[in-house]
Amino acid sequence: GNCTQFSELDLPTTGSGEFLQRIPEGARLVSASLNGIEIPSPSIVSNLCRFQLPREPSQSPTHRLSLRLSLPRIELGFLGTLALELPESDQTVGTLSWTISLPGSYEVQVLSSGLEAQKEARDLARFGDYGRVLQKTPGIYLEKTLAPPGRIRASLRYRHAVAFAAETNTKRGQRN
Numbered sequence: 001g002n003c004t005q006f007s008e009l010d011l012p013t014t015g016s017g018e019f020l021q022r023i024p025e026g027a028r029l030v031s032a033s034l035n036g037i038e039i040p041s042p043s044i045v046s047n048l049c050r051f052q053l054p055r056e057p058s059q060s061p062t063h064r065l066s067l068r069l070s071l072p073r074i075e076l077g078f079l080g081t082l083a084l085e086l087p088e089s090d091q092t093v094g095t096l097s098w099t100i101s102l103p104g105s106y107e108v109q110v111l112s113s114g115l116e117a118q119k120e121a122r123d124l125a126r127f128g129d130y131g132r133v134l135q136k137t138p139g140i141y142l143e144k145t146l147a148p149p150g151r152i153r154a155s156l157r158y159r160h161a162v163a164f165a166a167e168t169n170t171k172r173g174q175r176n
Contacts (some may be wrong), residue, residue: 001090002073003012003070003071003072003073003074004030004068004071004093004130005027005067005068005069005070005071005084005086005087006026006067006068006069006071006096006099006127006131007021007066007067007068007069007086007087008064008065008066008067008126008152009021009065009066009089009093009094010062010063010064010092010093010094010095011062011063011064011065011091011093012061012062012094013052013053013061013062013063013065017052017053017055018050018051018052018053019050019051019053019065019089019090019091020048020050020051020089020090021048021049021051021065021067021087021088021089021090022047022048022049022087022088022090023044023047023049023067023087024069024071024085024086025047025050025089026071026165027043027047027069027070027071027072027087027115028069028070029049029067029069030041030068030069030070031069031090032051032065032066032068032176033065033066034051034063034064034065034066034089035054035060035063035064036064037057037065037169039051041172042070049067049087049106054156055092063071063095065080066148067087069087076085076102076103076106076119076158077160078094078159078160078162079158079159079160080157080158081111081156081157081158082108082155082156083114083153083154083156083157084100084153084154084156085151085152085153085154085157086098086151086152086153087112088149088150088151088152089147089149089150090149091099091149092146092147092148092149093146093147094145094146095143095144095145095147096115096143096144096145096147096152097118097121097122097141097142097143097153098113098141098142098143098152098154099121099124099134099140099141099142100135100139100140100142100154100156101134101137101138101140102158103137103140104137104138105160105161105162106158106159106161107158107159107161108138108140108142108156108157108158109138109156110142110154110155110156111156111157111158112153112154112155113142113153113154113155114144114153115142115143115144115152115154116142116144117140117141117142117144118141118142118143119141120141121134121135121139122141122143123142131173140154140156142154
């Protein structure tokens with residue numbers, strides 16, 4: 001039932017000195033980093049995070065903003081639908097990649113998202129142990145280049161696949 005969301009955005013270095021990111025309702029920001037350097041205490045007011053981007057010239061054409069969010073607990077059943085939301089950016093994002101993974105015993109189908117389905121995930125090792133675990137489990141990989149500002153949601157349908165073992169008929173020592 002625990003739900004952790006990693007969000008990684010590549011922002012153009014030519015933008016303003018400030019970047020606003022709205023996190024989903026009920027989410028808690030666990031950590032944030034800019035270009036691999038942790039941001040100790042970003043300003044958060046009414047789910048709106050405010051990040052200061054470096055003003056000095058950069059060798060890279062983008063700044064990489066990485067967020068780790070803890071979302072409210074999700075109770076899954078055998079069949080159901082699930083709606084998830086990404087943090088909302090206040091400007092166009094160069095490349096937006098979203099990996100959604102439920103426990104291995106669940107089959108997932110995307111009903112809608114506004115993003116393009118990918119056959120495999122980008123390198124998730126940059127997310128440490130979480131990324132390595134995600135790469136070993138089946139997942140849904142969504143992506144969009146030049147994602148416009150605004151809410152991005154995914155609506156999913158899931159099914160819990162339950163394996164059952166062959167029953168043994170002990171009455172005559174035969175297997176059914």
